[in-house]
Amino acid sequence: MDTPRELEWYLRDHFFRQAGKGRTQFQRSAIAGEMTSLYLRYRGYDPQQLEESMSPVIDDLVSMQILRQSGDSLEVAGALVRMQCAKCFYVSYLLAEKEPKTCQRCSGTELHEFPKRK
Numbered sequence: 001m002d003t004p005r006e007l008e009w010y011l012r013d014h015f016f017r018q019a020g021k022g023r024t025q026f027q028r029s030a031i032a033g034e035m036t037s038l039y040l041r042y043r044g045y046d047p048q049q050l051e052e053s054m055s056p057v058i059d060d061l062v063s064m065q066i067l068r069q070s071g072d073s074l075e076v077a078g079a080l081v082r083m084q085c086a087k088c089f090y091v092s093y094l095l096a097e098k099e100p101k102t103c104q105r106c107s108g109t110e111l112h113e114f115p116k117r118k
Contacts, residue, residue: 001049002041007057009104010039012066012093016080026074028058066095083111 014035032051036042042050061067068075078097085092085103091114092104101111
């Protein structure tokens, strides 16, 4: 199973990609199933075990005010931006209004917008 840090990265990636399709609200109980169907990395995982592993990570995202929760419903609290670190090339998904523009891996401050697909 992934570390909480890896799970957080994949969750942020999922929320970013879904927001690009106009979706900003999620059912907490359905996220693990979505991840197992959309991400090759999670295809072999049991959705129930993945949900249990993701629960503290989602709770952290709620406490950091990246997500808002109402019952089983989660909503991204603003626009996520995808930035790439000039130092280590790590891709970070940051909530533009609430998080400092620092790399989530090396804490570098020189981040650039991640190039869009052509």
